[in-house]
Amino acid sequence: MTTAEKIDIHQKQDLDFVEKEWKKWQDENDVSLIDDVDESFLKETIVKDLSFVSKMTVQEYTLFQKWTEVHKKYPTTKANTLFGDEVLMQNPEQKKMVQEVKNNIWIPESPEDYEKLEPVLEFTDDTEKRFNGKSVRGNLSEKWNTLRTFLSTMKNNSNIGRQLFFIVKDNVSGKYLGVICISGDFMDLGPRDKAIGWERHAKTFDGMINHTAIGSSIVPTQPLGYSYTGGKLLAYLCLSDDVQRLWEEKYGDKLVGVTTTSLYGKSKNHGLSQYDGLKYWKRMGFTEGSVSFEPQKETKDLIKQWLKKNHTRKYWEWYEATRPNGQPLKRDHKNRSYMFTYSRLDVPKDIVKTDHCRGIYFTKLYENTYEYLRGEIKEDQLKKRFDSSTEALVEVWKKKHASKRVKSLLERGQFSKDTHFYNDIIFLDWEETKTKYLQDVGR
Secondary structure: OOHHHHHHHHHHHHHHHHHHHHHHHHHHOOHHHOOOOOHHHHHHHHHHHHHHHOOOOHHHHHHHHHHHHHHHHOOEEEEEEOOEEEEEEOOHHHHHHHHHHHHOEOOOOOHHHHHHOOEEEEEOOOOEEEEOOEEEEOOOHHHHHHHHHHHOOOOOOOOOOOEEEEEEEEOOOOOEEEEEEEEEOOOOOHHHHHHHOOOHHHHOOOOHHHHEEEEEEEEEOOOHHHHHOHHHHHHHHOOOHHHHHHHHHHHOOOOOEEEEEOOOOOOOOOOOOOOOOOOOEEEEEEOOOEEEOOOOHHHHHHHHHHHHHHOHHHHHHHHOOEOOOOOEOOOOHHHHHHHHHHHHOOOOHHHOEEEOOOEEEEEEOEOOHHHHHOOOOOHHHOOEOOOOOHHHHHHHHHHHHHHHHHHHHHHHOOOOOOOOOOHHHHHOOHHHHHHHHHHHOOO
């Protein structure tokens, strides 16, 4: 059977499955009961939201998304206390969790304390899994989210599809060193795909995209990040045997390569990315296109309601439909739905996007990873490229990066023990947040 014939069979099977699921969804959902959204009002609301954020720099918009996220997830209320009127968190359990997490962040007593660290990955899934030969039930998802939210000025985005969440801890002290999320890889990254020699049918219909993943969150605690290049440590740990093993156990696919992208690309004004200079990682180039501005949550809800009522099939494909393997039918579904809506409502194009590229980095876990991804060799022919044990990767970080960073900072008198945990954003308005933290974006 030729490759073209195989593609035709896969396409027909997928099409038959999708159409069957579409009919089933229609039978179970009566869109006539959904209230319509006035298009003039929807356009006016979208334009108002986008006009506000489109005037921002990339850094300012990044921080604004963080501020919006925090205020949505951690609502506050004004209360009269013994100390007068105070702004308090509404949920006492959230307050307890934030404080617990903040108090357990690793802080060195002396600059050389990094040498004592024994970093380990703690899987945070809520279901029981076999991990390192043991039965593990993860119950740390709220801790992971709390760490991810307040360690970084970048928004804590939740993705659809494959995801592995890890808290990185010091095995000696039990203190937190950072968080990692390994997700399903981007379908299209031109420079990466060119280097691999990847064609669309191999990635999609032969399922080879499932043999790579992306480090979608690689966020160290502070001061580990600044004073010890902790981001580089976490980037190495994304390549570890633990990650590879769990990916195969959970999804059934051999992991042979890992992608990540930097916050900034060619226009970055903050020096090198944390992924530059890393052993095993290679910068492939830069993403193309631009970053789309997002409206506020209430406006997003209106868009979904309008789509569901007036463009039901498209809504279903973007927000409900899956492929036979359980993966979303459409990747980048939110952005697709927003762009469609903006086009239909004639939203001015100059407030929709900003030019912004990111650096693309890729690691081959095997010497012949590219050949495998092109379908030219079988799994038993893969040749290990480097020692990917956690111990070996940590040793590379300590000798190649952390030691040099500490020495440099001490010579310049810039060594820091500051934690930079951004939980006070809960109580700050937007202008206060911008004044205090805009310079920290991308740290």
